[in-house]
Structure formats: C-alpha cells, structure tokens
Amino acid sequence: MGQSSSARHRRNLTRPSQISSSMMDGSSKGTDLVQEDGVIEGHDYISSIPDDVLSSIFNNLSTSDRKISAVVCKRWLIVEGQGRNRLVLNARQELLPIIPTIFTRFDSVTKLVLRCDRRSVSIDDESLIQISLRCQNLSRLKLRGCRELTDVGLAAFSKNTKYLKKFSTGSCLFGVKGMNAVLENCKYLEELSIKRHHGVLEPVSPDFIASDSLKTICFREIYNGHCFGPLIIGAKNLKRLKILRCMGDWDRIFQTMSTRKDNPIMEIVLERIQLTDAGLESISRYTNLETLHLVKTPECTDMGLISVAENCKKLRKLHIDGWRMNRIGNHDGLVNIANHCSNLQELVLISVNPSSESLEELATKCKTLERLALCGIETMGDIEISCIAEKCVELKKICIKGCPITDKGVEAFAWGCPNLVKIKVKKCRDVSGKVIDKLKARRMNLVVSMDSIQIEPESVVDDGGDGGDGGESEPTASSSSSNGGSGSGSVFNTRFGLLAFTFRRWSIGGGGRSV
Known part of the structure; x- marks a missing residue:
C-alpha cells in the first residue's frame, strides 16, 4: 500500500x-x-567476509567496540582473538587458573602487559612460566607491580621467550640474577627499561657482557642505579641512554664509556642525577650525539656545556633546565652553543638566565632552529622576543611560559618567523587575549594557544601523533582560567617538566604507541 x-x-x-x-x-x-x-x-553477506578482512576491520575499532563485536557470534570471537597482537592483563594471583583459556583464545599475542595493583597480590613464578610457554613469540613485555616474581621465574621465562625485543619492568623485586638471565637468553633484546626497581642490592656482574643488539636503556627512580654501570658499559651498540632520578656517581661510568672508539650513542637524557662537569666533558667525546637533555643537574655548569658544544657537532636537540641555580645556560654556555652547533633544530631553556646577547647569537647563527621553548626565564622580555621573531627564519613552533613579556612581544610574531605554524603562551601575566586578533589578522593559518584559550584553523592539523615510548597516555597540565588570576609566585612555582612531552610530540609530528 x-x-x-x-x-x-x-x-x-x-x-x-x-x-x-x-x-x-x-x-x-x-x-x-x-x-x-x-x-x-x-x-548473508557478512558470513562471506574472509577472516583476514574481518581481522583488519577489528584492528581499526576501539577497544570497547572490539569487545562488543567479539560476542556477536562464535566465528567473530575466534577471529578477534587470533588477530589481537597486544594484550593487557590484571596480573593478580587469581590469573593462574585461567591462563590456558586466555591464551588459547589469544594465541597470536606478541605484546603483553602485566599490571598488578599495589594492594593486591601479584602473579608468581608459576604464572609467568605458564604464560611464557604459550607466548614463545613474544616480542614486548611490560611488568608493573609484579612483586611476587623472583629471579627463578624470570630466568625460566627468558629461556622460553628468546625473541623478546623490548623488556620493561617497574616496581618489581627480582634481583640481578633474573636481570642477567633476560640479557643472556634474549639475544634480540633491543630496549631495556627499569623503573622504581627495589630488588637490585648489588652491582650487575662486571663479567657479564650485554647483548650486542641492546640499543636503548632507561633507568628511572632507582635508589642504587649506579649498580647497573657494568650493563651500560657493556652495551657496545647502545644508542639511547636515559637516566632519571637515580642515585650514584655517574661521572665514572661516562668516563669509562668515553674511551670507546666510534661511540654510537646518539641520545642522552639525564634528570636529577649526580653529574659534574667531568661527566659532561666525557659526554662531549661522544661525537655522534644528537640529543642531550640536562634536567636539574645542579653540579653541571657552563664549562661542561662548552665542552659539549665544541665537540658534539651533530647536536640537533638540546634541553637545559637550570633549576634556578644560575650555573648553566648563561651567557658563555649559550654563546658557544650558537657558535658550534649549527645543526641545532630544537632548543628548550628552562629556569636559566641567558643574556640578550646570547639569545641574539642563538637567533642569528642557529639557522636551522625549528622548535624553541623558553620557560621561567626572568631575563626574557619584549626586546628578546622581538629579536627571535625577526631572526629565527626557520622557526616553526615556539612555546613561551612564565616569562615577563607583554602583548607587544607576542605581536612581533605577526611579522617575523615566516614559517611559524604554532605558538603557545602560558603563564605570562602581562599577555592578554587581545593579541590573538592581531596575530590572526596577518596569519590566518597560525595555531595560537594561550592558557585556557586555543584557536586552531581547520586547515592546520595539530601534530599530536603517537609518542615513541610508546603507548602510554600523555600527561596533561591544568591551565589557569585567566592570565592574571595567579600571583607572580605561582608563575615561578609552576613545574615545567611537562614541556618535554610537548616537544616530543612536536619533533615526532615534524619528522613524520609501544607497549
């Protein structure tokens, strides 16, 4: 009808x-x-979809949608399980009885995360061994809060997962023997990350030679992190080294490493560790160094920075957090950076006191500078910002935080920096939202972010791509509701640690997740 x-x-x-x-x-x-x-x-057309096509569709769904789709029918449940490569499990002791069922369904897992809450009892050695027998092709493993694991379980696990490439552990209690077993049995291991580890009470065996495939080492918040010195020294092909908040005498380790010929290290990240100018002088002998982060290392001065500038000609990324000690990042150090590091592309200056002359030298001589961050710098005013806007021709992204600048200084970017695509102004009390209109009047495609205000044109896509560390959520900082709402003390009490995440995103997006 x-x-x-x-x-x-x-x-x-x-x-x-x-x-x-x-x-x-x-x-x-x-x-x-x-x-x-x-x-x-x-x-029924859906039933005729090939398994590989169906698996590809599942891989493009969100986690919640994928779980819902898996219970549509028995075939979808099987295909979804076989196509899942990454698995995150709550690693409590109750996991042991259901391990066979889980890994019968998810039989293609290559990336595994085992997390346990600190209030719960974690899996033990038997559970880890059972997992290793069913995931012998595992390439990435992350352990978090698995305090019941011992050296015996980790040694047995490493014998069954010989193709492991990335191993990360945090808040665990197994000791040196278990760590050595992983390094000895996993010949393809490329990345090793140890965070908040409490089981290492004696140095790693000095006779043990790390695998030639080990390329990245990260130590974070380890009380006696210097015990891993033999491991760092033995990694002959190490390219990236990150040491964050680890106690110990690190000068000696860097001095020993500097005796190598053709040292392959390209990236060093140091935060709150005991390091002096002697250590920086040893680092200056790493001629392949491209990235250096010196964050709150109070014993380092401009003398050590000058050594790095004069010898590390390939330096492209430099982060300096002077911690308001007025020892590093001053006039002499930055002038030498400008004179010797002509390939510098990214520069982050936090809580330092550069002079107007040193900033002018950087703006004039670092012609390839693309990303610049200036945070908590009391000597940074409108004149210095205008100089940067005038002379940094290749600059694409700039972040200014907690500096005594006004609208006049920000307005200089309306005419300068022809390649600028993004500008961030945070915690600058004398900068108002009116300057945005002046910037947009001349540069329609410029992305402007000011505290709680962010204006982004449709034609410009923010390059907040996936990070290399891979896979972990990016921290966010709460912004103030107004420019003048907080007092002058809050400006300088602000923690600038999140700035590194901003530039990591920028560098990845400009050049182009993990368990």
Missing part, C-alpha cells in the same frame, strides 16, 4: 544469468530476489 507499480516491479526484477546459474546448481536460492544493484535479498 502506498507503493507505485514501478517500485513493486523493481523489487521483483531478477537477472537472467543469476536465475539460470541458480537453477543449474539445483539450489533453492534461485528463488532469492535480486535487486537492480545486484544485492540478493536474504543473503
């Missing part, structure tokens, strides 16, 4: 070739109705 005769006629149209083929097969499907577009009414 209400349908035209032509519509009823189209619905009953069938194609002669399809009718004849169905009749030749003797199939009752010959009575299915075929529309003009070739769609057969009553035919």
